[in-house]
Amino acid sequence: MRLIAAVVAGVAVLMVMARPAIAHHSFAAEYDANKPVTLKGTVSKVEWMNPHARFYVDVKDEKGAVTNWNLELASPNVLVRNGWTRNSLKVGDEVTVEGSRAKDGSNMANARVVKLADGRRVFAGSSGGDAPPPAQK
């Protein structure tokens, strides 16, 4: 019976892990989790500010046309607690961003994971980890 209890507990833990974490106030209203986007380009600007840090990436299409994307991160306090610094992203860095597009169709997205210039894939903290989910009831 102890084994069965352990198995049930294990499944429960996995199901909790699979649930999306609670987002910051604007995520669900501003971004569409069903519109994933992957953007590869060059960082053109970094705004290390509240309520969300942002960075901008120039993305070149196959014809060479450049589009500037506005990418939202968590707030600086959350990013710092997750090991980011204001220098983790610098203008000129080549990055790949996985995120969710803005619902209004603008060239804006909520960054979930950023592949930094040095090759590390790091959480952006904004949709999945905007601070650990507040413990609810």
Add this chain to the structure above:
Amino acid sequence: MTRIARLMAIVFCVLAISVLGAQQTQPAATSPAGSGGLDRALVAPTGPAPRLPNGQIDLSGVWQGGGPVGNIADGLAKGEMLPIRPEYLKIMESRNAKDDPEANCLPTGVPRRDPYPWRILQTPTHTFLLFEGNIHSYRQIFMDGRKHPADLDPTWYGHSVGHWEGATLVVDTVGFNDKFWFDFRGTPHTEKLHTIERYTRTNMGTLVIETTVDDPGAYTKPFTVTFTARLRPGEELMEYICNENNGFVHHITGSAKEF
């Protein structure tokens, strides 16, 4: 091993492979510093709640959570529903997510919380709740036995007086404005709102906050919501000035009730 245990083990393995497989199509992302801050928060201390030299439970520390974020009804007892008056349900359903005062860098009011840490600071005369996040402000709770003034200007956090009932800090608040929302969904209230919060530190790392929401303006009867805050040991509050660069609220679309 019985047959049923073997079967359960197989089910577990299949679930584990499917859940983890779906999540890890690529190498797992990390925080830039490796473990980062998340692990620290997940190690919840146990053991009894600490006490002050006078024997009173010590609530001080940095906490996270403890109030509604997305939906205040999450804090109701199982099977209960918000006793909202029909005209206020209409108001709620007409609200747009972009108008959430919290998204516009205004205070959460009571009992709403934001996703950021907050600190309880106790002095003999006052208890302060210091909020890192929306909007780097504070609540002050008078502990000197005074009563609420008769005529209060409506405010975001109201006028709070506190007293101890055994191991529980009871905070009674009136004098609220009707501007804040209880949650993302736009759950409303009126200036008749009166809250009674009961803060109980059930162990070192856990603070249970039970709030009775008494607002005869918007609700047909009082209701009680319970949320739990977790201690963040070793954490310090950081600066968070929401209004610094909140220029993107206009990208929020849709009705508040969807969230």
